[in-house]
Amino acid sequence: CNVEFYPSFLDSIHFSPVLLSKAVMSSSSSSALEMEIFQYIDDHQSDFIKDLKEWVAVESDSVQPHLRKEVMRMMVLAADRLAALGATVNSVNLGSHQLPDGRVLPLPSVILGELGKDPQNPTVCFYGHVDVQPAKKEDGWNTDPYTLTEIDGNLYGRGATDNKGPVLAWINAVETFRALKLAMPVNFKFVIEGMEEAGSLGLEKLLEEENQSFFSDVDYIVISDNLWLSNKKPALTYGSRGNACFFVEVECGSKDLHSGTFGGIIHEPLLDLIALLDSLVDSTGCIQIPGIYDGVAALTEEERKLYGSIEFDLEEHRNNCGVKKFLYGTKEEILLHLWRYPSLSIHGIEGAFHEPGIKTVIPAKVIGKFSIRQVPHMDLSVVKQQVAEHLEGVFSKRKSPNTLKVSMPLGAKPWLAGVNDLLYKAARRAIKTVFGEDPDFIRDGSTIPVARMFQTITQKSVMMLPIGAADDGEHSQNEKISRYNYIEGTKLFAAFFLEISKLHRNSHETSHTETIN
Numbered sequence: 001c002n003v004e005f006y007p008s009f010l011d012s013i014h015f016s017p018v019l020l021s022k023a024v025m026s027s028s029s030s031s032a033l034e035m036e037i038f039q040y041i042d043d044h045q046s047d048f049i050k051d052l053k054e055w056v057a058v059e060s061d062s063v064q065p066h067l068r069k070e071v072m073r074m075m076v077l078a079a080d081r082l083a084a085l086g087a088t089v090n091s092v093n094l095g096s097h098q099l100p101d102g103r104v105l106p107l108p109s110v111i112l113g114e115l116g117k118d119p120q121n122p123t124v125c126f127y128g129h130v131d132v133q134p135a136k137k138e139d140g141w142n143t144d145p146y147t148l149t150e151i152d153g154n155l156y157g158r159g160a161t162d163n164k165g166p167v168l169a170w171i172n173a174v175e176t177f178r179a180l181k182l183a184m185p186v187n188f189k190f191v192i193e194g195m196e197e198a199g200s201l202g203l204e205k206l207l208e209e210e211n212q213s214f215f216s217d218v219d220y221i222v223i224s225d226n227l228w229l230s231n232k233k234p235a236l237t238y239g240s241r242g243n244a245c246f247f248v249e250v251e252c253g254s255k256d257l258h259s260g261t262f263g264g265i266i267h268e269p270l271l272d273l274i275a276l277l278d279s280l281v282d283s284t285g286c287i288q289i290p291g292i293y294d295g296v297a298a299l300t301e302e303e304r305k306l307y308g309s310i311e312f313d314l315e316e317h318r319n320n321c322g323v324k325k326f327l328y329g330t331k332e333e334i335l336l337h338l339w340r341y342p343s344l345s346i347h348g349i350e351g352a353f354h355e356p357g358i359k360t361v362i363p364a365k366v367i368g369k370f371s372i373r374q375v376p377h378m379d380l381s382v383v384k385q386q387v388a389e390h391l392e393g394v395f396s397k398r399k400s401p402n403t404l405k406v407s408m409p410l411g412a413k414p415w416l417a418g419v420n421d422l423l424y425k426a427a428r429r430a431i432k433t434v435f436g437e438d439p440d441f442i443r444d445g446s447t448i449p450v451a452r453m454f455q456t457i458t459q460k461s462v463m464m465l466p467i468g469a470a471d472d473g474e475h476s477q478n479e480k481i482s483r484y485n486y487i488e489g490t491k492l493f494a495a496f497f498l499e500i501s502k503l504h505r506n507s508h509e510t511s512h513t514e515t516i517n
C-alpha cells in the first residue's frame with residue numbers, strides 16, 4: 001500500500017508555516033492591559049468552572065434520538081448565556097430530519113449571536129458546538145460523565161473539551177472585557193450548533209442563506225474544536241480531514257432466529273457482514289477498496305520536509321492512546337497517516353447481540369458502521385461509488401441470498417487553509433504572550449464539517465485555535481480539559497482579541513495610506 005505514488009497536488013496550498021515562524025516576530029511580555037485581563041480571569045476561575053459544570057450536566061448527546069430534547073435544552077442555555085453577555089441572539093429553526101428507521105426528529109436551532117458593531121473593529125466570528133458524543137458511566141468512566149469532577153487539576157466530564165469548555169472559554173473572554181468595562185477590541189459573531197457530532201445537519205443550508213447577511217461583515221472565522229498535537233505545547237491548526245460515514249446492512253428475514261434450530265442451514269447476516277467488514281482494510285492499515293487512494297494528493301518533497309520539522313513525541317502520543325504499538329514507526333509516517341492520507345475505521349454493528357452473557361440468537365438484520373476520513377483531493381461521490389462497488393463485489397462472491405444495502409448517510413469534506421494572513425499571525429502572537437512559546441502549526445485528523453463549509457461559502461479566512469491538550473480524550477472515556485488549559489485558553493482568546501484588533505487596524509491604516517498616496 002504505497003500511498004505516495006498518486007497525482008500531484010500542493011498547488012492549492014499557499015502556505016509555509018516554517019517561513020511564517022521565521023518572519024513573524026512577537027513579544028512574550030504582557031502589556032498592562034493584558035495583565036489586568038489575565039488577573040481578572042485568574043480571580044474568576046471558580047465562576048468559569050461553575051458554568052462549565054452546569055453545561056456538562058446537560059446530556060446533550062446529538063447521536064441518540066431519545067436525548068434530542070436535552071440538546072434542545074442545551075441550546076436554550078447557550079442562547080441565554082450569550083444574551084446575558086449582551087449579545088443579540090437569533091435561534092434559527094432548522095426544521096426536522098428523518099432517521100434511517102423513518103422516524104422524524106426536530107433539529108436543534110442554530111444560534112447566531114452578535115455583539116458590537118464598531119466600524120473601526122474587525123468582526124470575528126466564533127464557531128462552537130454544545131452537543132456531545134454519547135457517554136455512560138458503564139463505558140468505563142471513573143466518574144459520572146455528566147458531573148464535572150476535578151481530579152489533580154483535570155476537569156472530567158463529557159463535553160469538557162469537546163466542545164463546551166472551549167465555547168465557554170470564548171464567552172468568558174468576552175465577559176472579561178465587559179466586566180472590566182474595557183472597550184471591545186473586536187465585534188463578535190457567534191455560530192453555536194447542536195448537531196456537530198451527528199454531522200452538522202442543516203448547517204450548510206443556513207450558512208448559504210446567511211452568507212449575504214449575517215456573514216457579510218465578518219472578517220475572520222475562528223473555530224476552537226480540536227486539540228493540540230502534544231499534551232503541553234499549544235498549536236494552531238490549518239487543516240482537517242473530512243469524513244464519509246457508511247452503513248452496510250445485511251438482512252435475511254423479518255425475525256431473529258434460534259441458532260440451534262436454524263444455525264448451519266442458513267446464510268447468517270452477521271457472517272456476511274463480518275466478511276464484508278473484513279474486506280475493507282488489511283492488517284497494515286491499508287484500505288482495500290480499489291481506487292480509494294487515486295484521488296489522494298501526492299506528497300511533495302517540500303511537504304515531507306515540513307513533517308520532519310514538526311515536534312511530535314511518539315511515546316507521549318502512544319501513552320495518550322493507551323495502545324502497545326502504532327502501525328507506523330516514525331513520526332513522519334504517523335503524522336502523514338493522521339493528517340493527509342485517508343483512514344478507514346469500523347465503529348460498530350447495530351443489531352448484533354452485544355450485552356454481557358450469552359444469547360444463542362441469529363440476528364435477522366445487522367448494520368455495520370464504518371467511516372473513511374477524507375483528504376485533499378478525494379471526491380465524496382467517487383468514494384461512495386467505490387465503496388458500494390467493492391462491497392457489492394465481495395457480497396456477490398459469497399452467493400448469499402440475503403439482501404445488502406449500502407448507504408452513505410454523512411459526507412464531510414476536508415479543509416486546508418493558507419496561514420499567511422493576519423488571523424494566524426494574531427493567534428501566534430497571543431499564544432506567545434500567554435504560553436511563552438510559539439505554537440506548532442498542525443493539521444488535524446478529525447473532522448469539523450463546518451470548517452470547509454465556512455471556507456467555501458463565505459470565502460473568509462478560517463482558523464482553528466485549539467485550547468485542549470492531546471490527552472483530553474475526545475469521544476473517549478474520561479474526557480477532560482485541564483483547569484490550566486481552560487483558564488489559560490480563556491486568556492489566549494482575550495489576548496487574541498487584542499492582537500487581531502491591532503493587526504487589523506494597522507493593516508487598514510496602511511492600505512488607507514497607500515490609497516491616499
Ligand SMILES: C[C@H](N)C(=O)N[C@@H](Cc1c[nH]cn1)C(=O)O
Nearest residue numbers: 162197199225226243446447448
Ligand atoms: C473534531 C471534532 N471535535 C469532532 O469530534 N468531530 C467529529 C465529527 C464527525 C465526523 N464524522 C461524523 N462526525 C469527528 O471528527 O468524528
Ligand SMILES: [Zn+2]
Nearest residue numbers: 162163196225
Ligand atoms: Zn467537537
Ligand SMILES: [Zn+2]
Nearest residue numbers: 162197474475
Ligand atoms: Zn467530537
